[in-house]
Every structure is written in structure tokens, then in C-alpha cells.
Amino acid sequence: AQSVAQPEDQVNVAEGNPLTVKCTYSVSGNPYLFWYVQYPNRGLQFLLKYITGDNLVKGSYGFEAEFNKSQTSFHLKKPSALVSDSALYFCAVRDPYSGGYQKVTFGTGTKLQVIP
Amino acid sequence: DGGITQSPKYLFRKEGQNVTLSCEQNLNHDAMYWYRQDPGQGLRLIYYSQIVNDFQKGDIAEGYSVSREKKESFPLTVTSAQKNPTAFYLCASSPGQGAPGTEAFFGQGTRLTVV
Numbered sequence: 001a002q003s004v005a006q007p008e009d010q011v012n013v014a015e016g017n018p019l020t021v022k023c024t025y026s027v028s029g030n031p032y033l034f035w036y037v038q039y040p041n042r043g044l045q046f047l048l049k050y051i052t053g054d055n056l057v058k059g060s061y062g063f064e065a066e067f068n069k070s071q072t073s074f075h076l077k078k079p080s081a082l083v084s085d086s087a088l089y090f091c092a093v094r095d096p097y098s099g100g101y102q103k104v105t106f107g108t109g110t111k112l113q114v115i116p
Numbered sequence: 117d118g119g120i121t122q123s124p125k126y127l128f129r130k131e132g133q134n135v136t137l138s139c140e141q142n143l144n145h146d147a148m149y150w151y152r153q154d155p156g157q158g159l160r161l162i163y164y165s166q167i168v169n170d171f172q173k174g175d176i177a178e179g180y181s182v183s184r185e186k187k188e189s190f191p192l193t194v195t196s197a198q199k200n201p202t203a204f205y206l207c208a209s210s211p212g213q214g215a216p217g218t219e220a221f222f223g224q225g226t227r228l229t230v231v
Contacts (some may be wrong), residue, residue: 009156032217043206043222044118044159051217090158096216104220107150108158 002027004093011046013081014115019077021110023091033074034092034104035065044090050074061085079116088112118144121222123148126231129194129201137192137226139207146212147163149220152176153204160208162205166212196227202230 001039004025013019032051035043048059050059050067058064067078076089120141128173141148147166151159161174161213179198184190190209194201204227208220 036218036219036222040223041204041227043122043224044208044220045222049217049219061194094216103161106159108156 002093002095002105004091004105004107006091006110006111010111010113012113012115014113015083016080019078019081021089021112023074023107024072025074026072027093027095027096032094032096033067035076036090038088038090076109083114083116086112086114117226120207120209120221120223122226124226127226127228130230130231132196134193134195137205139190139223140188141209142188143209143221145209147210149208150182150207151208153206159206202227203228
């Protein structure tokens with residue numbers, strides 16, 4: 001069974017500082033990994049994904065994530081946080097070799113608070 | 117302008133009442149999904165459909181029903197059998213099994229409250 005963990009319910013960071021939102025996963029094969037962002041009372045918006053290739057993935061709004069197979073992690077990063085980055089962030093994993101419906105499993109979310 | 121439209125944005129349900137949440141997409145996606153979001157629990161899959169006239173139960177299907185009569189539409193009915201329906205409901209779509217690396221697209225959600 002596949003799973004994903006976001007160990008921090010909330011991350012606080014000062015505006016202008018680098019931010020990291022952590023994600024670890026467990027799948028039987030090579031994973032497809034995704035990050036989404038959710039603003040209050042809105043749907044999820046796609047940020048970036050890792051499918052194959054370069055371990056460092058760049059996405060929307062200046063975010064990037066690094067796939068680390070040995071540590072089974074896919075942490076979301078941004079060099080300089082903005083107040084507008086404050087939102088709920090979800091990591092998701094899909095096992096492409098599971099056969100049939102390729103279920104996506106979402107983490108429980110991490111609330112990012114950027115302090116002015 | 118392509119996307120997914122959920123309606124209504126807010127919905128109030130009386131005890132013992134069935135309500136239907138609408139989800140329409142114009143992305144020509146084969147697969148559609150319904151998720152329930154509760155604080156601190158992330159997204160839980162209620163039902164999914166990979167093709168018209170076919171759908172499967174997700175992790176928490178009890179008390180819910182769906183239909184997929186058209187490719188564009190995947191309505192969710194919250195029945196009176198669902199004992200704790202107050203939640204934020206999200207509909208999503210994706211191209212389907214032929215494109216497993218493609219991300220899902222989400223609607224703006226429906227907040228259902230039991231009164």
C-alpha cells in the first residue's frame with residue numbers, strides 16, 4: 001500500500017527567508033509525486049510534479065522540490081518566502097505500476113504561515 | 117476557458133435529507149473523482165470514475181452515491197445514510213489511465229453543512 005506523510009501540521013517562516021515543507025512517501029515501485037496548494041475555501045492548485053529524470057523539479061510561483069529516492073522524500077522549497085505563499089500545501093503520491101486505477105494518495109496537509 | 121465547475125459553493129442540508137452536488141468539466145478528461153476534506157485529515161476519496169457509465173467506490177463511499185451518464189458530469193449525492201456529512205467536498209478530473217503522470221485538476225469545492 002502506498003502512503004505519504006507530511007510530518008508538520010504547520011510551518012512558520014519570516015517573509016524573505018527560505019521555506020521548506022516536508023514530505024515523505026512509501027510506494028512499492030518508482031513513484032509519481034505531486035505538490036498542490038490550497039487557499040482558504042478553494043480547490044487545490046497544482047504546483048509541480050516528479051515523474052522521472054532530474055531530481056530537482058521547478059514549478060509554479062518560484063517553488064521547487066527535490067526527489068530523494070534514498071530518503072523517500074520530496075520536500076517543497078522556495079528560496080524567499082512571500083506573505084502570499086501562506087496557504088495549505090498537500091503532497092501526493094501515485095504508484096504508476098499498481099495496475100488498474102492508479103490511486104493518488106494525499107498527505108494530511110501542511111499549513112504554511114509566512115510572517116511579514 | 118477550460119476547467120471544473122462545482123455548484124453550489126455553499127449547501128445546507130437538513131437532517132434526513134438527500135442533497136446533490138454538481139461537478140462539470142470541459143477538459144475532455146476521462147477520469148473524475150470526488151474527495152471529502154475534513155480539517156487535519158487531508159483528502160479522502162469517496163468515488164471515482166474512469167469512464168462514462170462506470171464508477172467505483174473509494175475509501176469512504178458509505179452514505180454517498182454517484183452517476184456518470186455523461187463524460188462531462190459526475191454528480192455526487194449525499195444521502196441521509198451519511199451520518200456526518202458536514203465537510204468540504206472537492207471534485208477533480210484527470211486525463212485517465214493513459215496519462216498516469218498527469219496531475220489532477222480540481223474544482224473550487226462545495227461546503228456542505230447540516231443544519
